Amino acid sequence: MATVLATRDTAMRTAYLAVLHIGSIKIALPQNEIRTLEPVLDLRRTEAGPAVGVLELDEGVWPIFSLSEDLLPLAELADARRVCVLLGRDELAFGIACDKVVSVPAEQVRAVPAPEVLARRNSPILSLAVHGEEILCMTTTQALAGLLRSRGCLEAPHSPAVPVFDQRGA
Amino acid sequence: MGAPVERSADAWILALGADRHAAVGITEVLHILAYSPVLFRVPQAPPHCRSVILWEDRVVPVVDLRALITGGADAVGSAGVAGLEQLVAIVAYQSDSSQPAEFGALLLAGLPIRATVTDADACEPDTGVVAWARFASACFRHSSYGAIPVLDLGRVFRPPAAQA
Numbered sequence: 001m002a003t004v005l006a007t008r009d010t011a012m013r014t015a016y017l018a019v020l021h022i023g024s025i026k027i028a029l030p031q032n033e034i035r036t037l038e039p040v041l042d043l044r045r046t047e048a049g050p051a052v053g054v055l056e057l058d059e060g061v062w063p064i065f066s067l068s069e070d071l072l073p074l075a076e077l078a079d080a081r082r083v084c085v086l087l088g089r090d091e092l093a094f095g096i097a098c099d100k101v102v103s104v105p106a107e108q109v110r111a112v113p114a115p116e117v118l119a120r121r122n123s124p125i126l127s128l129a130v131h132g133e134e135i136l137c138m139t140t141t142q143a144l145a146g147l148l149r150s151r152g153c154l155e156a157p158h159s160p161a162v163p164v165f166d167q168r169g170a
Numbered sequence: 171m172g173a174p175v176e177r178s179a180d181a182w183i184l185a186l187g188a189d190r191h192a193a194v195g196i197t198e199v200l201h202i203l204a205y206s207p208v209l210f211r212v213p214q215a216p217p218h219c220r221s222v223i224l225w226e227d228r229v230v231p232v233v234d235l236r237a238l239i240t241g242g243a244d245a246v247g248s249a250g251v252a253g254l255e256q257l258v259a260i261v262a263y264q265s266d267s268s269q270p271a272e273f274g275a276l277l278l279a280g281l282p283i284r285a286t287v288t289d290a291d292a293c294e295p296d297t298g299v300v301a302w303a304r305f306a307s308a309c310f311r312h313s314s315y316g317a318i319p320v321l322d323l324g325r326v327f328r329p330p331a332a333q334a
Contacts, residue, residue, distance in 0.1 A: 025211050071213040114212070115222065115231035116329040117274070123214040128222065128229050135210040135222055135229055147214070 014106050017129075019136060020085055021099040023069040023078070028129060028136040029144075031103060035086040040064075040077065040097055043084065050153040052077040055084060055095060062086050064095040065153060071124065071144075073153050087141040094145065094154060104131060111138060122150055178288045181310075183318060184259065186236050187279030191315045192306075194261060198323060199282060200273075201225070201260040209258075216330045223275050225260055232258060232275040233326055239301040257281065263323035274327045285312065295319050 014030035036057075043053035043064055050073045051063035064084050066074045081097035088094060110130045118125075124143035129136040148154040180196035209221040209232055218238035223230050257278040262271045291310035295302045296317045302309075305326050306319035 025213055027213070069211060069213060112229050115219075115229065115274075115327070117219045117231045117233065117327045118212055118215045118222070119329045120214055120216055125212060125214060128212070130224065130227070130229065133208075133224065135224055137212055 017104045017106050017109060017136075018085070019102045019104055019131075020096060021102070022067055022071075022096075023080065023099070025069050025071075026134065026136050027071075027125075027139050028104070028109070028131075029087075029139050029141065033087055033141045035059075035089060035093075037101060038084045038086065038095075040081055040084055043077070043097075045077075050148075050151065051094075052097065055086065057086075059089070060093060062093050062095045063154075064097055065148065066097045071147060073148070073151055088145065091155075092141065092145055094148065096144070108132075109136065122146065176288050176290060178286055181285050181287055181320065182259075182282040183285050183312065183315065184235075184276065184278055184282050185280035186277075188236065190236060190239075191312075191318050192235055192302075193285070193287075193310070193318050193320045194323065195320075196284070198261050198263060199259050200262050202278075202281065203258040203260065203275075206256065207258050223258060225273070225275070228273060230260065230273050230275045231327065232277060234277045235321075235326070238305065238326065261323055263327070265324040265328075272327065274323065276326075293317050 014032055016031040017028040018031040018034050019026050019028045038055050042055060044056065045053045050065065052066045053064050055062045055064055066077045066081055068074055077097055080099045082099055083101055084095045084097050085101055086095040108131060111127050112130060114125060114128050124139045124147045125137045126140065126143055127138045129138050145154055181193040182196060182199050184192050184194065186192060207223055209223055211221045219231050219233050221232045223232050259276045259278055259282065261274050261276060264271055287310045293309050293311040295306060295309045302319040305321055307322040308320040309317055310320065312318050
């Protein structure tokens with residue numbers, strides 16, 4: 001059964017959360033937003049650009065980012081990163097290198113609003129959550145993509161070349 | 171008519187490290203967490219509040235006052251990284267007397283010291299730290315520590331946009 005976790009902008013409906021360990025931080029997002037997990041050993045390193053490498057799958061090429069504990073893109077793959085979490089698809093496809101990924105039933109997690117003093121414009125952290133004795137930072141693929149876009153790491157979604165008209169009233 | 175009665179109040183003097191001190195009302199400190207309380211870092215948070223703590227089943231923001239008054243240039247340490255040796259004071263405050271109490275946490279460099287303050291101790295804040303004026307409701311002079319701002323915790327725990 002899916003559990004609804006209220007966040008700042010949206011209600012997050014998911015049965016499981018994927019908890020991404022990046023150094024000492026733990027960010028959680030709906031597990032159904034994860035496309036697949038791949039070992040960093042399969043990463044093809046790239047020379048230029050904010051991504052530390054790419055993963056080539058049948059579905060396409062996924063840029064992989066190694067993030068700091070402040071979720072800022074690093075130039076090099078941090079030593080502790082072991083697994084790449086591939087998120088999104090099509091224009092939004094990207095991956096995050098993590099130390100490990102743990103699956104947690106959403107019903108075991110209690111979402112709480114982030115204290116207002118923590119508020120920062122464009123933060124990808126939508127709320128916090130209590131899981132046992134730990135506090136998780138809740139996010140989504142869209143929120144992480146927004147942060148990467150703001151850092152110039154991902155392109156903004158393409159606007160359609162041809163205007164799309166709402167045909168419901170046509 | 172008699173001479174005016176000098177009022178006094180009790181306060182906790184908080185050690186912030188680097189010879190900096192601040193004070194809060196005696197009833198505002200609820201709990202001191204020693205022995206390396208576990209702080210959970212929150213990415214993309216303001217430099218003065220980079221972590222939260224789980225206290226009494228509540229998620230409580232942890233403010234580094236030194237980083238707050240210096241805009242992040244000076245901090246108690248790598249605040250927010252779980253496992254560091256440090257003290258945390260859990261404080262309660264009301265932004266408005268009609269509102270319920272809210273809870274916050276302050277990073278400390280030592281145990282709080284109790285002091286009794288009278289009207290005669292009132293002074294101007296240290297001109298070297300202009301930012302104190304934004305977060306202090308008063309200031310008093312202490313024989314050992316000099317001018318000590320009395321924190322308005324409602325202002326300290328305001329969202330950053332509202333602090334400007």
